Amino acid sequence: MEEDITILNMESGMLSTPLKNSYTTLPTTSNEGNSVWTDFSNDNGYVMNYDAHMFNTMGTSTAFSPEFSSEFSPEFSPPQEPSPTPIDQGNYNITNSSNNSSNVAPILNDPTGATASTAGGSQKAFVPCKVCGDKASGYHYGVTSCEGCKGFFRRSIQKQIEYRCLRDGKCLVYRLNRNRCQYCRFKKCLAVGMSRDSVRYGRVPKRSRDRMQEDVRVTSMTGESEVDTEVEKHQLALYDIILSVSQAHHSNCNYSEDKVRNLAHRPMHFPIERRFGMTNGEGLLPVGNIIEQQKIIMWETLAQYITPEVQRVVEFAKRLPNFTEFLQGDQLVLIKGGFFEVWLVRMSRMFDIQFGTMTMCDGCFLGRDQLDVIYNTDLVTAIFQFAVGFNSMHLNDGEIGLFSAVVLLSADRVGLSDPKAVEKQQEKLIEALKLQLTRNHSSDPQALSSLILKLSELRSLTARHNDVLMWYRANYRRLKLPPLFSEIYDIPRDDAAMGVGDVAVSSTHHISSNSHESPVSNHVAALNYPQYVVDGKGPMMEPTLKPDNVV
Structure with a gap:
């Protein structure tokens, strides 16, 4: 069953131009509450961002507020045959149609709003979690990290949990396997700079935003997001x-x-x-x-x-x-x-x-x-x-x-x-x-x-x-x-x-x-x-x- 989703026409103030729910089948990047944003754009630069949480599990629509670029056309034509892009393990593929008339791409919440561009086209900024490489939700305990690693570090400190590695203490930590070895995950949290003395409350301070900008990993049009590099062996x-x-x-x-x-x-x-x-x-x-x-x-x-x-x-x-x-x-x-x-x-x-x-x-x-x-x-x-x-x-x-x-x-x-x-x-x-x-x-x-x-x-x-x-x-x-x-x-x-x-x-x-x-x-x-x-x-x-x- 297809459900129609209506959008607000900015020129007339009326609801118009239905979108089929096939356009809004949004994949999720994490099972830990992170938002997923999808970009629908046309040749005129009209951009709308949709939060994945705006849609319930049955695919029905709810009210939302569109965001527009500085230059846009009031006449919006939705993409004709978009293909939902799977998002997995921090790899975000951006599909470009042959006539370049539409893009369906994940836009990850970037608190810094940083973007980048190359000769080959525009690029979307991506801030990864410094622990597991998943999408960072903010600046937590001194570093940019996702909700999952933030909660894991908080529980480890508050409950004083003692972990043990069943291998050699050198397990790789990334999104899909981050729950396999809690010892190495906690060690990685400390290695990248997490500290319970660095809790931040309220809005992210400017200095923290500057540090987050430095941590931005740019996703190319045809490439994959980079994995955060390991610190020196000595450290x-x-x-x-x-x-x-x-x-x-x-x-x-x-x-x-x-x-x-x-x-x-x-x-x-x-x-x-x-x-x-x-x-x-x-x-x-x-x-x-x-x-x-x-x-x-x-x-x-x-x-x-x-x-x-x-x-x-x-x-x-x-x-x-x-x-x-x-x-x-x-x-x-x-x-x-x-x-x-x-x-x-x-x-x-x-x-x-x-x-x-x-x-x-x-x-x-x-x-x-x-x-x-x-x-x-x-x-x-x-x-x-x-x-x-x-x-x-x-x-x-x-x-x-x-x-x-x-x-x-x-x-x-x-x-x-x-x-x-x-x-x-x-x-x-x-x-x-x-x-x-x-x-x-x-x-x-x-x-x-x-x-x-x-x-x-x-x-x-x-x-x-x-x-x-x-x-x-x-x-x-x-x-x-x-x-x-x-x-x-x-x-x-x-x-x-x-x-x-x-x-x-x-x-x-x-x-x-x-x-x-x-x-x-x-x-x-x-x-x-x-x-x-x-x-x-x-x-x-x-x-x-x-x-x-x-x-």
Whole structure:
């Protein structure tokens, strides 16, 4: 059944000149809501653009508004025998009749309105999606992209989806296969410059329109649209690092922005009286003893929070590019030497200088006076100062993950067997971090230099922290600590100090970093430690650890 579509005669203002619906059988370029425009023109230059959404699925007509070129003839003659042009995979063929009396061609929404012409005839401008080559619908997350890739990138960021490639991580991404490998599609999104920090609202700004004009791909009368060229291999490698590190950080950090946004804050509880009591049977204990007991119970309680973070940092490290290729002894040295610094970087947003608090992942917080007891006033003051300076840089979680990786892979850690291999990988991480900072913090050319200075500040904090640990090492017989926590900070263990039901540990007081029996080395090798659970009232006491032996 043929349906008539009437158009408005511009001279008389009357409806005239019916068009058969065979002229309006419009193909679609995408199943993701992109508009398709078709051009009906005659020799006189009269041009009308029709939106595909003006027609319903049954082919009936609806009202529409024609658009005209600057010069037109009021007498419009529709093409006599047009052939609908199939549109597929970004290839747009323009059919030209033998007498050049009519053209049926797809006109893709070009926000820039850019066109081009050659000696052979006019050409229609085409802006492709920089990710898959489909028709771009606008400027999204920093680049010109289609609706499909815009939505895919938004979902990937919001839900923190972790993708994996079933091949070699080098799948080609184009319109017809873009849903086959989400890992490579997300990597391509990052490679072409998509960033969640580049969201645009409202009309496209002039600078963005200028960039879109540069991205226009001109479709010739007899050719096919060009596929967006791949970026350099070196830059792709950097984006691969950025993607891997960002995913590793999001999967193994409890202090990302979205996870701590709605925490319910409450003071941390320390059951000092239940553990020690406040009397010795003859009266109150001396003040010095009470302070030491407070120090011990606070340290043990904090250890229950920090031990799961050791596990997460180990997981994070193992997913860094080439980390598992280091000697196992070097992996252990890097984790033990860098854990405190990485933990501080992650915890920075949890320090509140105004209220003088440090908040843990479950919302429990410690005040400055409590932190002063656990550590000392000088160290706590320096930690708060570091947090204030670090937070002032306004890094996103991906950049914090990259900086954490740079911190962890420090080639000057004492005890490394192959520091050159570590240094080589750290240089790649710094280059990837520089790329992200240049793109996301273009107004701050000193951002990378400021972060490099933070490395020295962190090293100074580590030295002060080691001084504090000396007291706990000297009083190890009075402590009840998780073995993973004791190992990461080189605190000896004493079986005699353990009560019934306490954690079984090695009979040695201290396990060197070269021992295959250490909890950290077992953790690096097997990652079979149980998950530590934090309930509504604070962390649960740690279960007995039974790590697999390293083969």
